[in-house]
Amino acid sequence: MERIADFFRWLNDAHGVNLSIFYDAFDRSRFxxxxxxxxxxxxxxxxxxxxxxxxxxWLQGARFGLxxxxxxxxxxxFRNTPPLVQLFFFYFAIGNELPHVLDEHGMLVPPISNVxxxxxxxxxxxxxxxxxxxxxxxxxxxxxxxEAAESLGYSRLGIYWHVLxxxxxxxxxxxxxxxxxxxxxxxxxxxxxxxxxxxxAAAQIWSEVLNVRExxxxxxxxxxxxxxxxxxxxxxxxRALRIPGYDP
Amino acid sequence: MLGMFTRxxxxxxxxxxxxxxxxxxxxxxxxxxxxxxxxxGVKNDxxxxxxxxxxxxxxGMEIDLAQDxxxxxxxxxxxxxxxxxxxxxxxxxxxxxxxxxxxGDTPERRKVVGMIEPNYYAGATNVLAPKSAQLKQxxxxxxxxxxxxxxxxxxxxVTQLYGPExxxxxxxxxxxxxLQGGNCVGFLFDDTLIVSTLSAGDPKWRDYEMPLVSExxxxxAMGVKLDDLQAPFGMFLKKLSIDWHKAGTLVxxxxxxxxxxxxFLQEMHDKYKGG
Numbered sequence: 001m002e003r004i005a006d007f008f009r010w011l012n013d014a015h016g017v018n019l020s021i022f023y024d025a026f027d028r029s030r031f032x033x034x035x036x037x038x039x040x041x042x043x044x045x046x047x048x049x050x051x052x053x054x055x056x057x058w059l060q061g062a063r064f065g066l067x068x069x070x071x072x073x074x075x076x077x078f079r080n081t082p083p084l085v086q087l088f089f090f091y092f093a094i095g096n097e098l099p100h101v102l103d104e105h106g107m108l109v110p111p112i113s114n115v116x117x118x119x120x121x122x123x124x125x126x127x128x129x130x131x132x133x134x135x136x137x138x139x140x141x142x143x144x145x146x147e148a149a150e151s152l153g154y155s156r157l158g159i160y161w162h163v164l165x166x167x168x169x170x171x172x173x174x175x176x177x178x179x180x181x182x183x184x185x186x187x188x189x190x191x192x193x194x195x196x197x198x199x200x201a202a203a204q205i206w207s208e209v210l211n212v213r214e215x216x217x218x219x220x221x222x223x224x225x226x227x228x229x230x231x232x233x234x235x236x237x238x239r240a241l242r243i244p245g246y247d248p
Numbered sequence: 249m250l251g252m253f254t255r256x257x258x259x260x261x262x263x264x265x266x267x268x269x270x271x272x273x274x275x276x277x278x279x280x281x282x283x284x285x286x287x288x289g290v291k292n293d294x295x296x297x298x299x300x301x302x303x304x305x306x307x308g309m310e311i312d313l314a315q316d317x318x319x320x321x322x323x324x325x326x327x328x329x330x331x332x333x334x335x336x337x338x339x340x341x342x343x344x345x346x347x348x349x350x351x352g353d354t355p356e357r358r359k360v361v362g363m364i365e366p367n368y369y370a371g372a373t374n375v376l377a378p379k380s381a382q383l384k385q386x387x388x389x390x391x392x393x394x395x396x397x398x399x400x401x402x403x404x405x406v407t408q409l410y411g412p413e414x415x416x417x418x419x420x421x422x423x424x425x426x427l428q429g430g431n432c433v434g435f436l437f438d439d440t441l442i443v444s445t446l447s448a449g450d451p452k453w454r455d456y457e458m459p460l461v462s463e464x465x466x467x468x469a470m471g472v473k474l475d476d477l478q479a480p481f482g483m484f485l486k487k488l489s490i491d492w493h494k495a496g497t498l499v500x501x502x503x504x505x506x507x508x509x510x511x512f513l514q515e516m517h518d519k520y521k522g523g
Contacts, residue, residue: 026408092422096429105392107381109430114415194395194415194426204416207333207399210360 018211021218027205034201035222041118041197042184042230048123049183053130053176057168058160060135071131078128084189086125090117091193118190126183133175137168170241177234181227198222276473277321277481280345286323288314289330289344293420296444296505297350298329309505310348313368316497317346317488331419332399336361339471346485347471350438352401354466362477364485366520367467368498370512373402374462376427376442377434383459386410395423395432402464406436428452434459443508467512494520 008022021031059071078086095117100108112120141164149163188199199219206215280286290310291298298308306327318325330338330349338344339361352371353363375394377383389412396403396416407414415432417423427435439462446453470489476482492498493516502513 026404092425092429095431096425100430105381105433107378107430107433114426114431192418192422194417194422200416203333203398204403208356208401208404210336210356212337 017214018209019214019218020205020209020211024209027209030196030201030204031198031218034196034198037115037196037201038184038187038198038226041115041122041187041190041195042226044119045122045126045183045187046180048119049126049130049180052123052127053134054165056127056131057134057138058157060131061138061160074124075128075131078125079132083122083125083186084192086121087118087189087193090121114190114193115195118187118193118195122183122186122190125186126179129179129182130176133172133179134165134168136175137170137172138164140171141167170243170246173234173238173241177231177238180234181230184227184230185223275479275481276345276476277479277484280321280323280481284323285326286314286318286321286346287326287328287344288317288346288348289328289335289338290314291331291349292329294350294441296507297441298348309501309507310350312501312504313492314346314348316492317348317485320488321484332397333418335399336471339473345472345481351468351471352466353469354401357401357471360474361471362474362482363469363471364477364482364489365469366486366489366493366516367469367512368489368492369468370465370510371438371440371468372462372465373406373436374439374442374458374460375434375436376445376456377459379455379457381433381459383434386460386463389434392434393432394434394436395427396436397423400436401466402436405464412436440507440510444506447506447508465512490520493517496521 005023008019012018012020012023020027022028056071056074059067062068062071091114095110095112098111101111103109145163145167146159149159154162187197190197191200191203194200202215202219206212290306290308292300292306294308296308297310298306301307306329311327314327315325328338328344330344330347332349332351335344335347335349335351336357339347347361350371351357353367357363375383375389383389386406387410389406389410392412393415394406394412396414397420398416398418403414403416406412414436415423415426417426423435426432439458442458446456446458470485472482472485493513496517498513499509499517502509
C-alpha cells in the first residue's frame with residue numbers, strides 16, 4: 001500500500017501527473033465514499049424505477065379512464081422535462097415549501113434530504129421511461145396468449161402477473177438495458193444538489209488539489225467500469241431468462 | 249465479455265494521451281495589446297466583488313480593478329464569469345488572460361497559477377447561520393450539515409479540523425437557497441462577505457448571524473499563467489498592485505462597495521505610502 005502511494009507521489013513530483021486519490025488518505029476516502037454513494041444511488045433507483053415501470057404498465061391497462069390518464073400525465077411530465085430541472089424543482093421548489101420537522105439538534109429541517117430527493121426524482125424519471133418500455137413489451141405479446149389465459153379463468157391481475165409480464169419482460173430487456181445504463185449515468189446530476197456521489201467527490205478533489213485533467217480521466221475510467229458491470233449483469237439476466245424455442 | 253473490457257482498456261489508452269501537458273509560448277502582454285482586449289475571469293455571484301446588477305451588467309470591486317488594468321494597458325475589457333472550480337483551468341487553457349475572482353493565495357495553487365504580489369485583499373473564514381442554530385464555537389459544527397461553495401480553499405481545512413458534513417454546491421445562489429430552506433445549519437464563507445450580506449439590511453437575513461470567531465486569514469491574489477509571472481505581463485500587474493496600495497485605491501474601493509474595512513488593506517496602504 002505504501003509502495004503504491006510512493007509511486008503516485010513520485011509520478012506527481014517527477015511528471016506532474018497528480019493522482020492524489022492514490023496517496024492522500026483524505027482524497028481517497030472522499031473518492032471511495034463517492035463511488036459507494038453512486039453505487040447505492042444507482043441500485044436503489046434501478047429497483048424503484050423497475051417497480052414503477054411494472055406498476056405503471058399495469059395501470060395503463062386499467063379499466064378506469066381516470067387512472068390511465070393519471071399514468072399518462074405522469075409519463076408526460078417526467079419524460080418531457082430535463083432531469084436536472086426536475087432535481088432542482090424537487091429540492092429547491094418543493095423541498096423548501098414542505099412543512100419542516102425538528103431534527104436531533106432541535107433545528108427545523110426539511111423532511112426530505114438532498115439524497116432523498118435525488119432517489120425520488122431519478123427513480124420517477126427512469127420509471128416514466130420504464131412504463132413505456134414495458135408497455136411496448138406488453139403490446140408485443142400475442143393477443144392469443146391473453147385470450148388463452150382468459151379462457152383458463154385467470155383474473156386480470158393473474159394474467160398480467162403470470163402471463164403478460166413474464167413474456168413482456170423478456171421482450172423489453174434490451175430497451176430496459178439502455179434505460180438503466182442511462183439511469184446510472186444520470187445519477188451524476190445529483191451533484192447539482194450536493195449529493196456526495198462520484199462526480200461530486202471528484203469535483204471537490206479537483207477544485208482543491210487542482211488536478212482537473214487527471215480526475216476527468218479517473219472519472220471516465222470509473223464510469224466505464226461501473227457501466228460494464230451493470231451491462232454484464234443485465235446480459236447474464238437476459239441469458240438466464242431466455243426461453244429456448246420461444247421467439248416472439 | 250472480454251471484447252468489451254479490451255475495448256474499454258483501449259479507450260483508456262486513448263484518454264491517457266490527453267494527460268500530456270499542452271505546449272505554450274509567446275508573451276501575453278504583446279498578445280493582449282495586439283488583440284486590443286484583455287479577457288478577465290471574474291465572479292458574478294459574489295457580492296460585492298463581482299455580481300450582476302439589476303440591469304444585467306457585471307459590477308463590483310473586482311470589476312473596477314479589472315477596468316483599471318484595461319485602462320492602464322489602453323485596451324478594452326472583456327469579462328468572463330468563472331467559478332472557483334474552473335477559473336484556473338480557463339486561465340491555463342487561454343480562455344482568460346487574468347483571474348480577478350476572489351482567489352485565495354495558497355501554496356497548492358501557486359504550483360498551478362502565478363499569484364501576483366502584493367495581494368490585493370485578505371479575508372478569513374466564518375459561517376453565516378440562523379440565530380436559532382445557536383452556534384458558539386467551530387467545534388459545534390461537528391457532524392452537522394454545513395453548506396459551502398465548491399472550490400473554496402477553506403472547505404478542506406474546516407472539514408479536517410472540525411468534521412462538519414459539508415454540503416457543497418456549484419455556486420453561491422444554490423448554497424444560500426439551501427441554507428434558507430433549512431438544509432444546513434450554516435453557510436461556510438468569507439467573513440467579509442457575510443458581514444456585507446448581514447449589514448445590507450435585507451429582511452430575509454434578519455434572523456441570521458455570524459456566530460464564530462473568524463479563522464485562517466487568507467490573502468487574495470490576481471492570477472496569471474505561471475510563465476507570465478516573471479514576464480512583462482506579471483511585472484506590469486505587480487507594479488499596478490503596488491500602485492493600488494500606495495495610492496489608497498483599494499481602501500477607497502472597499503468603502504465604495506460597502507465592505508468592512510480590512511486591517512490588511514490599511515496596513516499595506518501605510519507600508520507603501522511610507523516607502
